[in-house]
Amino acid sequence: MSKIKTSFFCQNCGTSYAKWQGQCNACKEWNTIAEEIIQKEEKKSWNPTQTESKRTVKPLKIHEIDSTEEVRMDTRDGELNRVLGGGIVPGSLILLGGEPGIGKSTLLLQISLKLPYRTLYVSGEESQKQIKMRADRINPLSDNCYILTETKTQNIFKQIEAIEPEIVIIDSIQTLHTDYIESSPGSISQIRETTAELIKFAKETNIPVILIGHITKDGTIAGPKILEHMVDTVLQFEGDRNHIYRILRSLKNRFGSTAELGIYEMLGSGLREVSNPSEILISHKEEQLSGTAIASTLEGMRPLMIEIQALVSTAVYGTPQRSTTGYNAKRLNMILAVLEKRAGFRLGAKDVFLNVTGGISVDDPAIDLAVVAAILSSNEDIPVDKDFCFAGEVGLSGEIRPVNRVDQRIQEAEKLGFSAIFVSKYNKVSLKKTVIKVRLVSKIEDIVEELFG
Numbered sequence: 001m002s003k004i005k006t007s008f009f010c011q012n013c014g015t016s017y018a019k020w021q022g023q024c025n026a027c028k029e030w031n032t033i034a035e036e037i038i039q040k041e042e043k044k045s046w047n048p049t050q051t052e053s054k055r056t057v058k059p060l061k062i063h064e065i066d067s068t069e070e071v072r073m074d075t076r077d078g079e080l081n082r083v084l085g086g087g088i089v090p091g092s093l094i095l096l097g098g099e100p101g102i103g104k105s106t107l108l109l110q111i112s113l114k115l116p117y118r119t120l121y122v123s124g125e126e127s128q129k130q131i132k133m134r135a136d137r138i139n140p141l142s143d144n145c146y147i148l149t150e151t152k153t154q155n156i157f158k159q160i161e162a163i164e165p166e167i168v169i170i171d172s173i174q175t176l177h178t179d180y181i182e183s184s185p186g187s188i189s190q191i192r193e194t195t196a197e198l199i200k201f202a203k204e205t206n207i208p209v210i211l212i213g214h215i216t217k218d219g220t221i222a223g224p225k226i227l228e229h230m231v232d233t234v235l236q237f238e239g240d241r242n243h244i245y246r247i248l249r250s251l252k253n254r255f256g257s258t259a260e261l262g263i264y265e266m267l268g269s270g271l272r273e274v275s276n277p278s279e280i281l282i283s284h285k286e287e288q289l290s291g292t293a294i295a296s297t298l299e300g301m302r303p304l305m306i307e308i309q310a311l312v313s314t315a316v317y318g319t320p321q322r323s324t325t326g327y328n329a330k331r332l333n334m335i336l337a338v339l340e341k342r343a344g345f346r347l348g349a350k351d352v353f354l355n356v357t358g359g360i361s362v363d364d365p366a367i368d369l370a371v372v373a374a375i376l377s378s379n380e381d382i383p384v385d386k387d388f389c390f391a392g393e394v395g396l397s398g399e400i401r402p403v404n405r406v407d408q409r410i411q412e413a414e415k416l417g418f419s420a421i422f423v424s425k426y427n428k429v430s431l432k433k434t435v436i437k438v439r440l441v442s443k444i445e446d447i448v449e450e451l452f453g
Contacts, residue, residue, distance in 0.1 A: 008033050009188040012216075014224025036183035073167070073208065076114040079264060079273045080107075082302070083235065083248050085256015088167070091206040092255065093199055095173075095228065097213040097221040098237030103246055103266055104212050106134065107237065108169050110270045113139040117166035120159070124151040124175030124185075138270040151185060153178045153197050165207065170198070172212040174222060191223040195230055228252060239266075239359065245280060246271065247360060260300035278305035278416055281358035285386075291378030294389040295370030296409040296421065297362055303405075303412035305389060306360070308367065310374035311353040320349055326356030327371065328363070335371055335394055342398030343444045345379060366403040368394040369422060372447060382452055387419035398444045402427040410438060422447065 008017040011034055013027040023030050072087030081087050088094070098104045105126070112119040113135060123131060128147050135142070146163055150156050153176055160168065170176065176194040177185040184190065195211070202209045211231070213221040221228060228234050232254045239246035248262035263274040274280060282294060282305055291310045296303060308327075315321070324332050332354055339345045352375065356362055369392035377384045391409045393401040402424040403409070410429065413421045414436040423429065425442040441447055 006035055007189075008035050009224075011188060014188045014192070014226055034187075036187050036189050073115075073117065075111050076116070077111055077273065078275070079248060079262030080111065082300075083250050083256075083260045083262045084233065085253060085260070088208045088210075089232070089255045090208055091202050092208050092232040093195075093202050093230070094208065094210045094233040094235065095213050095221065095231040096210065096235045096237060097215050099215060099219075102237050102239055103264075103271060104237050105171050106138075106266075107246075107248075107264070107271055108171065108210060108212065109134060110138045112145045112167070112169055113142040115144060115167060118144050118146070118163070119167045119169065120146045120148060120163055120165035121169045121171070122148045122150060122156055123171045124149070125171060137268065151175050151177055153194050157197075157201065160201075167208055167210070168198075169210045170212065172214055173227075174214050186222075188224050191227060192230075195227055199230060243359060245274070245359065257300050261302060261304075277302075277358075278412070281306045281360070283307060283357060288383035288386055290381045290383045291374055293370040293373035293377065293384050294386075294418070295362075295367035296389050296391040296413055297364040297367050298405060298409070303408050305412060305416055305418075306362065306367070307357040308370045308374045309355040309357060310371070310378045311351075312347065312375060312378040313351050315349055315351050321351045321353070323352075324354045326359070326361045327354050327367075331365075331368070332371070334396070335368060335375070338394060338396060338398055339372065339375065339444065343448060345376070347375075347379065350379070364403075365393040365401075366391045366409070368392060369400060369441075369447065372444060373422075373451060376448065376452065380452055384451060385419075387417070388422065388451075389413045389418045389420075390422045392422065392424045392441070394444065400424040400426075400441050400443060400446070407431050410434065410436060422450070 008020050010024040010027065010032050012029045012032045013024060015024055015026040017033060020033055024032055070090060072089055074087050075081055096104055109121060112121045128149055131147050148159055173191060173195060174186040177190050178193050178197060181189050181193045198209050216222050234252040236249045236251050237246060238249060244266045246264040246266055250258045250260055252258060263277045264271040265274055293308050295306050295308050297306055322329060322333060336347050336352060340347055354371065369390035372394060373384050373390055391403055391406060393403055395401050406423055406427045407430055410421055410431055414434055418436055420437040420439055422439045422441055425440040429438055439450065
């Protein structure tokens with residue numbers, strides 16, 4: 001056996017050092033460097049017992065490479081398929097992160113029970129009986145799902161050879177350990193080594209692997225940053241444990257867009273797909289209230305109607321407050337400056353609070369027009385008609401700028417029963433004979449006149 005060597009790793013970013021020091025030079029965190037024992041030994045991670053040809057990969061001319069698109073594996077979950085870009089790519093490695101208790105294990109167990117493929121669900125955190133109790137609530141009639149409670153990668157690979165699954169799910173990567181690294185599970189070197197073994201397994205066998213990853217108090221996936229670089233797809237499962245809705249986002253995707261969004265509702269029987277998220281993002285009120293406006297936004301290819309709430313009141317403590325939830329605070333300050341300079345509204349001495357309902361964060365500049373309408377509605381204490389919606393970007397000179405894919409936004413607003421949508425005069429609207437009335441505006445003064453006379 002080779003000589004055992006120790007090294008020091010930052011538990012926050014994964015940087016290695018020859019000796020201990022108080023502060024990490026890379027991430028500037030204090031007291032995060034810990035000693036780990038590394039055993040220098042020939043690695044035999046994924047090495048099936050079957051006769052494996054020692055193939056050598058030869059370089060090919062680019063026109064000789066087969067460019068036919070590989071058939072994706074349908075997960076039987078429309079929201080997950082959308083976020084992944086159409087399904088699971090064979091041989092890919094997917095990392096799912098999220099806060100404790102948000103529903104990561106429930107989501108993947110539910111998918112493994114619905115999959116038409118032979119699936120191996122490996123858990124290092126729960127016993128088989130605990131998983132069976134949850135599975136009975138979700139789908140007790142699955143015949144393709146195998147449950148294994150194991151944390152040692154060598155034993156997991158032995159069971160994979162015996163069962164020959166088509167998909168492998170690991171819950172979670174922080175609980176795994178390998179014999180070839182002598183540090184504790186969850187350490188930087190263990191996470192890096194076990195992930196490397198799983199990547200080698202996935203690429204050689206063309207079997208996709210889905211990993212669950214814990215996150216730190218900062219909201220980033222625990223372990224070295226290289227973990228996110230090694231995998232093909234990084235998904236983030238978000239939501240508030242006090243609310244029933246969960247959002248699935250793609251932070252990295254080598255096989256699809258990172259702008260897609262999936263929405264679920266947490267029920268006693270598992271997670272329900274929300275096919276029409278606009279209905280849950282717009283609150284239902286018996287009477288019209290000032291300070292609310294509906295914006296038409298896009299998340300990837302999916303149009304959403306979201307509610308913008310604003311509260312404008314006189315500053316009590318002298319210095320006015322500017323607070324936002326789900327919207328860029330600097331952009332709010334810019335819009336307030338434009339309203340004061342171009343439209344003559346004196347908002348400099350007033351508190352302004354802005355909220356995007358539903359607990360989602362929106363970066364689409366097309367909601368600027370709805371933000372303006374909500375702020376002016378609260379300031380004048382005049383409600384905006386509940387059948388009006390908005391899609392437009394506000395420029396520094398007070399002009400309403402055009403937004404992309406306006407036809408798709410108009411169609412979504414029409415489908416949900418809105419009577420009018422305000423868009424930029426400079427948008428090229430190609431839709432004909434629409435039931436919804438498309439109102440064209442060119443500057444903020446036009447919005448003030450249309451809404452408040």
